[in-house]
Amino acid sequence: MSELFIGLMSGTSLDGVDAVLVDLGDGAVRLLAHQHDPFPAALREELLSLNSPGDNELHRAALAANALARSYADSVTKLLEKSGQRKQDIRALGAHGQTVRHRPTEFDGCGYTSQLLNGSLLAEQSGVAVVCDLRSRDLAAGGQGAPLVPAFHRAVFGRSDADVAVLNIGGISNLSLLSQDGKSLGFDCGPGNCLMDGWIALHFQKDFDADGAWAASGRVLPELLARLLAEPYFQQPPPRSTGRDLFNSAWLARALRGDEAAADVQATLLELTAQSIVGSLTPSQRSGELLVCGGGALNGQLMHRLQALLPQMQVLTSNARGVPVMQVEAAAFAWLAQRFVHGLPGNLPQVTGAAGPRILGALYPA
Known part of the structure; x- marks a missing residue:
């Protein structure tokens, strides 16, 4: 058949x-x-x-x-x-x-x-x-x-000679950790594009921040970033999954003081996405290859931050392994x-x- x-x-x-x-x-x-x-x-x-x-x-x-x-x-x-x-x-x-x-x-x-x-x-x-x-x-x-994709990631991207991490950045980001010995782990990291998309829609009525250009024009606000990263979800051990039930505009609003420049908030939200992903990896998992897929892979500023935060990893898009x-x-x-x-x-x-x-x-x- x-x-x-x-x-x-x-x-x-x-x-x-x-x-x-x-x-x-x-x-x-x-x-x-x-x-x-x-x-x-x-x-x-x-x-x-x-x-x-x-x-x-x-x-x-x-x-x-x-x-x-x-x-x-x-x-x-x-x-x-x-x-x-x-x-x-x-x-x-x-x-x-x-x-x-x-x-x-x-x-x-x-x-x-x-x-x-x-x-x-x-x-x-x-x-x-x-x-x-x-x-x-x-x-x-x-x-x-959730996530359900790690089994598929194993079938498509898994290798017997190297560990591979697959990162999907949609509205929410999730990781699949594919060990060369055949073991697979996976979990939702936290917000992917959802908060950034919502913030630029609020200010410019755009669906997304193309290439992360608006975020790149701002500066990261350390105090705001610290308040956002204090979310208990980020400390939960796997198995874990999340969605807009938690990471939404009301969640963001509770962390804002109200006097932040809009571009700076966008820069901080991009850094939140990057750091929540990196923070989900143990030190021993921060080597080898990181294949990125989903809409976030098209955000040049986000990809730049991931590579900067993971200097021991080779950050690539899934295009490099034959899957757009x-x-x-x-x-x-x-x-x-x-x-x-x-x-x-x-x-x-x-x-x-x-x-x-x-x-x-x-x-x-x-």
Whole structure:
């Protein structure tokens, strides 16, 4: 049977949908096509709003899940047209959905994670079998439900002759530590782009700080940085995961005095991202290769700071290892869909804290 899979990713950065077509036959990962579509402004605004408690949430969330399914289906159509493949040739698609709440292990010992997506509508409109809801089973087994990408990183970037660290910087940053002896670790470091994106949107109505230019124009405020780094999350041992539930504009506002120059705050937020990543690595892990993917890999100022803070590491983008930075996470969800189809576990218990390996996801047939 076909081993062509589609991966669909829309992350905490809310920059839109990344769709990839991947040939996963014979254990290889061959990227065949990529499609990126920004969210319509109204949908992006609604998804961002739904990250915080508000009025009529159930109704609004249901309609946003429908709108997201339509956006995903549109991206699938464009991807297939670009690649020349037919929907009948695709074994399944793995769809992440849009995270609006992530509270693992809280409240009742299990907690919950919520990724908005109408899987039935996506299957109906795309004509492709849909594997989604990929985090809940790990939570049910006592895990964090995140990060899920370290297993994929191991398959694609792992080496038997060297340790490799893979850093994804989306709205939130996460690390995969791939030892040459086959051991894998992974966890969320803290904010990636989310605070920087929110701050520049507030002041200039821009979605992101291109190349970190605005941050580079400011100066780091040591006292503000110290207040931000005092967040207890940064001292938590793995397994750990986080999201906009914690790192949001209200969290930042509590640390501000109100008289800071806006560019200086942006510079400090970039330094927070860099230092929270570096602080997540033990001294023994700060050597070898650091492969960076996600939107943060396109931020030249952030990449510069990472290299400066990690002089013993070679900081590269995933492009250098054959996987474009904006396609890694989407490809991971194609890989997770394949794992589901073949009845194979998709989580790493040592990463998420789950009681054991679990088959992840739910299927909506074409």
